[in-house]
Amino acid sequence: MEGKRERRSSQIxxxxxxxxxxxxxxxxxxxGRSPVILIYRFRSYCTDFxxxxxxxxxxxxxxxxxxxxxxxxxxxxxxMLRVLLIIRQLLQENKHSSKRDIYYMHPSVFLDQSxxxxxxxxxxxxxxxxxxxxxxxxxxxxxxMGWIRFFEGERIFDCISSPNKxxxxxxxxxEVRDIISVAHFILVxxxxxxxxxxxxxxxxxxxxxxxxxxxxxxxxxxxxxxxLLVDQLHIPAFCLVDCDPYGFDILTTYRFGSMQMAYDxxxxxxxxxxxxxxxxxxxxxxxxxxxxxxSLTAEDKRRIEAMRLRCYLKSEVPEWRLExxxxxxxxxxxxxxxxxxxxxxxxxxxxxxxxxxxxxxxxHLIAESDRGKKSTLFVLEGRIPWEHCRLV
Amino acid sequence: MEFSSVxxxxxxxISSAFQRCRLSEQICRLSVIxxxxxxxRHPSVQISISDTGIGSCLKEFQDxxxxxxxxxxxxxxxxxxxxxxxxxxEVYNYQISLKENRSxxxxxxxxxxxxxxxxxxxxxxLLSFVESLDILLAGVHSFLQKMLILRxxxxxxxxxxxxxxxxxxxxxxxxxxxxxxxSPILALNLEHLKSGFEQYxxxxxxSLNSECSxxxxxxxxxxxxxGRACCTENELVMEAVIVISDIxxxxxxxxxxxxxxxxxxxxxxxxxSTIPQSSMKAMKSVHWRKYGLNLVGIAQxxxxxxxxxxxxxxxxxxxxxxHSYHQQYPTVIRTPGKKFQMDRNLVKRSIKLSLDDLKEKxxxxxxxxxxxxxCSYAPDLGKxxxxxxxxxxxLEFQGECLSLLGLQSQGVEAEIVENRIKExxxxxxxxxxxxxxxxxxxxxxxxxxxxxxxxxxxEIDEEExxxxxxxxx
Numbered sequence: 001m002e003g004k005r006e007r008r009s010s011q012i013x014x015x016x017x018x019x020x021x022x023x024x025x026x027x028x029x030x031x032g033r034s035p036v037i038l039i040y041r042f043r044s045y046c047t048d049f050x051x052x053x054x055x056x057x058x059x060x061x062x063x064x065x066x067x068x069x070x071x072x073x074x075x076x077x078x079x080m081l082r083v084l085l086i087i088r089q090l091l092q093e094n095k096h097s098s099k100r101d102i103y104y105m106h107p108s109v110f111l112d113q114s115x116x117x118x119x120x121x122x123x124x125x126x127x128x129x130x131x132x133x134x135x136x137x138x139x140x141x142x143x144x145m146g147w148i149r150f151f152e153g154e155r156i157f158d159c160i161s162s163p164n165k166x167x168x169x170x171x172x173x174x175e176v177r178d179i180i181s182v183a184h185f186i187l188v189x190x191x192x193x194x195x196x197x198x199x200x201x202x203x204x205x206x207x208x209x210x211x212x213x214x215x216x217x218x219x220x221x222x223x224x225x226x227x228l229l230v231d232q233l234h235i236p237a238f239c240l241v242d243c244d245p246y247g248f249d250i251l252t253t254y255r256f257g258s259m260q261m262a263y264d265x266x267x268x269x270x271x272x273x274x275x276x277x278x279x280x281x282x283x284x285x286x287x288x289x290x291x292x293x294x295s296l297t298a299e300d301k302r303r304i305e306a307m308r309l310r311c312y313l314k315s316e317v318p319e320w321r322l323e324x325x326x327x328x329x330x331x332x333x334x335x336x337x338x339x340x341x342x343x344x345x346x347x348x349x350x351x352x353x354x355x356x357x358x359x360x361x362x363x364h365l366i367a368e369s370d371r372g373k374k375s376t377l378f379v380l381e382g383r384i385p386w387e388h389c390r391l392v
Numbered sequence: 393m394e395f396s397s398v399x400x401x402x403x404x405x406i407s408s409a410f411q412r413c414r415l416s417e418q419i420c421r422l423s424v425i426x427x428x429x430x431x432x433r434h435p436s437v438q439i440s441i442s443d444t445g446i447g448s449c450l451k452e453f454q455d456x457x458x459x460x461x462x463x464x465x466x467x468x469x470x471x472x473x474x475x476x477x478x479x480x481x482e483v484y485n486y487q488i489s490l491k492e493n494r495s496x497x498x499x500x501x502x503x504x505x506x507x508x509x510x511x512x513x514x515x516x517x518l519l520s521f522v523e524s525l526d527i528l529l530a531g532v533h534s535f536l537q538k539m540l541i542l543r544x545x546x547x548x549x550x551x552x553x554x555x556x557x558x559x560x561x562x563x564x565x566x567x568x569x570x571x572x573x574x575s576p577i578l579a580l581n582l583e584h585l586k587s588g589f590e591q592y593x594x595x596x597x598x599s600l601n602s603e604c605s606x607x608x609x610x611x612x613x614x615x616x617x618x619g620r621a622c623c624t625e626n627e628l629v630m631e632a633v634i635v636i637s638d639i640x641x642x643x644x645x646x647x648x649x650x651x652x653x654x655x656x657x658x659x660x661x662x663x664x665s666t667i668p669q670s671s672m673k674a675m676k677s678v679h680w681r682k683y684g685l686n687l688v689g690i691a692q693x694x695x696x697x698x699x700x701x702x703x704x705x706x707x708x709x710x711x712x713x714x715h716s717y718h719q720q721y722p723t724v725i726r727t728p729g730k731k732f733q734m735d736r737n738l739v740k741r742s743i744k745l746s747l748d749d750l751k752e753k754x755x756x757x758x759x760x761x762x763x764x765x766x767c768s769y770a771p772d773l774g775k776x777x778x779x780x781x782x783x784x785x786x787l788e789f790q791g792e793c794l795s796l797l798g799l800q801s802q803g804v805e806a807e808i809v810e811n812r813i814k815e816x817x818x819x820x821x822x823x824x825x826x827x828x829x830x831x832x833x834x835x836x837x838x839x840x841x842x843x844x845x846x847x848x849x850x851e852i853d854e855e856e857x858x859x860x861x862x863x864x865x
Contacts, residue, residue, distance in 0.1 A: 019789045022780045023796075026782065028798045036822060069824050071762060074769045081776040085783070092785055109772070304780035 006377035007174060010133050016087050017127045020036075034104045037066040037077065039125050042262035044269075055311050058266045076118070082106055083119040091134040098139055105262065111240070119258070125263045131220055132174060142169030142222030143195055146210035147183040149231075152176050163204035166195065167341070169212070173224040179232050183210045186229055188273065190241040190250050191215065194336045201348035207356075217250055223268045226254065230272050236277040238359060240352070242295075243283070244333035245303040250323060251275055256312050274363070275320060276355045278336055280327040286351055292338035296331050304328045396459050396539045398467050403535050405441045405517050407663030408452055410539065412445030412515060413547045414662060415808065418522045420546050425533055426553040430527040437523050442516035447477030450486065451501055458490045459787050467521035475515040480799065482506050485783070510827050529553045529563065538664040541713060542581070543588030551789050582631045589633045589657075589713045607639050615757050616626040617750025621741035623734055627719035630738035636757060654706060656697035659715040666695035671714060674739035675699065683747050683758040685710075695729040714739060723780045755822060763825035767818050774814030782806055 026291060028035040040060035046053045054061070086102055089095075103116045110116050119278065124131055143166045149158050152170035155180055158181070159167050170176050187209050189195050195213040198204070204211060210229065213224040230237050241247030255273045257265030289305045296304070304324055307313070313321040339347045395401040406424060406578035413420035423438040443591050469491035476483040478758060485502040492498065529551075549567040593614065594603035608614070615636040622629045656675065658667035672690060675697060680687045689700035701710070716735065751758040759767065781793040797812050 015786075018780070018784060019784065022784075023793060025777055026781070026793045026796045026813070027819060029813060030798075032816075032820060032823060034820050068766060068821055071765045071769075074766050074773070077778070078769050078772050080781070081773065085776050085779045088780065089783065092783075164597070321754065 034068040045260040045310040146180040150179040186237040243278040293332040410445035416445040431557040448475040472518040478513040541588040543584040582845040619745025632742035670735040674736040778809040
């Protein structure tokens with residue numbers, strides 16, 4: 001875990017790089033040259049099935065060259081330098097700011113939040129650092145509950161004392177320390193409504209777990225925190241998303257990272273994350289009422305078609321791709337809430353235990369196969385004795 | 393060469409006299425004398441156009457063509473020509489009737505006069521026709537005033553007009569091209585044209601005796617560019633001069649007739665002339681946008697082209713003059729079809745060279761629309777980079793950067809640093825803009841071959857005509 005001393009040293013290094021960068025600009029201008037700024041491009045996936053790709057290697061896939069020769073470049077440079085100036089100030093004064101705060105410093109120049117986001121990404125690539133190193137943090141969108149206790153700096157997050165109470169995900173993940181957990185698995189849910197359903201159903205009492213939500217597309221702290229928990233606790237992590245293109249995309253964001261922050265994917269992705277549901281086949285298996293099944297729109301179909309071409313689906317999770325194709329084939333989608341149509345507690349009492357049991361079985365078999373020896377499953381029929389489910 | 397009015401024929405004869413003077417490369421006088429008698433029943437004007445230039449070869453009169461539709465009563469078609477070359481021992485006198493067809497036209501030789509060993513050369517052409525003296529005088533005056541733009545330094549032009557029946561009616565004016573001359577006699581015609589055109593602008597069309605001080609308090613600030621394109625095959629030359637002035641219009645009492653539009657003056661063989669269609673087309677197809685200019689309209693008015701611009705800065709005015717001439721005298725006329733294309737290519741090329749020349753000489757002038765947009769970011773970039781330097785808590789770094797910018801590290805104001813960086817950025821953008829243009833143009837002129845050049849012209853034309861489709865619509 002990165003402590004204060006490490007953070008300070010990273011700040012000093014960043015300040016040095018910013019100075020070096022500025023000196024380079026001035027030197028070019030002094031010599032009557034246009035500054036040439038090379039920004040490496042990264043991608044978390046490609047759609048070229050025919051050639052062997054290196055998307056998972058974390059290596060750059062190309063570079064962009066910014067000069068004073070094109071208006072779009074100069075505008076991008078203008079925004080980037082303004083953001084860099086703000087960041088330099090944050091680092092020098094050891095303060096933090098959000099992306100939105102930065103946007104509101106020059107809204108008429110930035111025009112759009114996306115310009116600031118892009119500038120931050122450019123700066124991270126140029127300075128070879130992560131966004132949190134720039135002292136830019138988001139307000140914190142994620143929520144966590146369950147069998148865990150930790151500190152963020154001096155602040156304690158004592159979730160374990162009331163496991164069904166929602167806590168915000170820590171923003172300064174690098175300052176998280178002293179994690180104590182007796183959880184057997186981590187459950188990531190796409191939406192806050194599902195998170196609240198599980199809290200109401202006292203799901204963490206029945207299942208010794210940690211539940212996390214990024215409330216839609218997860219922000220950086222949520223993804224970093226999940227990554228930290230998986231790295232530190234060595235327990236299984238499952239993901240529950242709506243059975244629609246957006247849910248699937250959110251799932252892949254957790255597991256493989258987003259395209260926008262592909263340069264930092266190695267610190268944000270969670271390759272251990274397993275897709276728990278909802279699968280297209282779950283609609284029949286768990287008797288989702290027909291009125292809860294919505295037809296895929298043309299846009300949904302277009303998104304699915306585009307997603308199924310992603311290289312990582314083919315190389316790493318071909319079974320996900322099959323589910324995606326099944327979704328397209330069935331032509332319907334449904335939300336997690338559809339499981340509550342019959343009884344409110346169906347999700348926490350029936351669906352999740354069943355799915356987790358299945359997943360654990362699969363994981364166990366894989367582990368056994370890896371060990372090359374047979375093993376007896378602890379998981380029994382009916383209600384699951386969670387205390388026996390931890391597989392280490 | 394065909395003429396439809398006696399006035400235009402007179403202008404041509406003055407122009408020929410001017411050419412003979414020019415080619416003599418000696419100090420030369422050109423006199424235009426208009427005499428009338430208001431008391432006579434049919435008030436006619438007798439015109440004498442005389443010069444001390446090289447003698448005339450009669451071919452130029454042989455080739456003249458006059459269309460007689462409806463004006464036969466004004467003039468009898470007779471020209472009287474007296475001419476001698478420096479090597480001749482006598483002055484030859486001729487009479488030519490332009491009423492006769494060119495093919496059957498006879499030149500009547502009249503008795504000559506002995507020069508008695510005197511060494512001189514010159515020509516006098518006389519004709520007489522029915523016209524108001526005032527109207528003819530005004531036309532010739534305006535014509536000669538425009539000729540001053542050419543500023544051929546060895547020629548003095550005298551204009552005399554008199555009504556013999558009105559005592560004291562004699563009018564006399566001398567047009568001297570070499571007033572406050574800056575270019576030597578043997579300088580290129582283009583240099584003379586540049587200097588003459590500047591003078592023309594500064595004196596509001598040569599109508600003032602000196603530069604207009606209210607419009608041009610500092611006339612050195614005129615931005616001038618010139619270009620010369622030629623076709624070696626027929627020695628046809630096209631010269632262009634482009635001038636950009638920045639005049640504050642708010643407190644300017646001298647209003648131009650053409651307003652913000654650009655009046656393009658056209659000279660053909662050293663004579664003010666109506667701009668031909670080929671040149672109009674050529675100007676349409678110039679890639680003005682490369683120079684930050686947006687041409688939105690082109691029209692012909694009183695023999696000149698009027699170019700209408702969009703988004704021209706409020707105080708900026710553009711002036712253009714074109715001069716097309718043959719190096720040979722008298723001129724060799726090529727087949728019209730090919731000539732049209734060649735004229736067009738030469739106009740485009742000469743304008744382009746003038747724009748490049750102006751851009752090269754004047755920093756910040758004629759930046760392409762793209763470069764202008766890029767430059768608009770320079771103040772912001774300057775401010776931000778200055779911020780990155782000045783708000784750093786590393787004084788050594790600050791000092792180093794300021795020193796790179798050629799500034800003192802002690803107590804320098806932020807604004808000075810911002811401006812210095814901004815200037816450097818603008819300078820880089822301007823340089824890139826020039827470099828871009830040169831890079832794009834380098835390929836067509838790898839070989840200095842006339843034929844190749846013309847082919848390239850053709851290609852560029854086709855390409856750029858596409859850009860102008862909207863304008864034509």
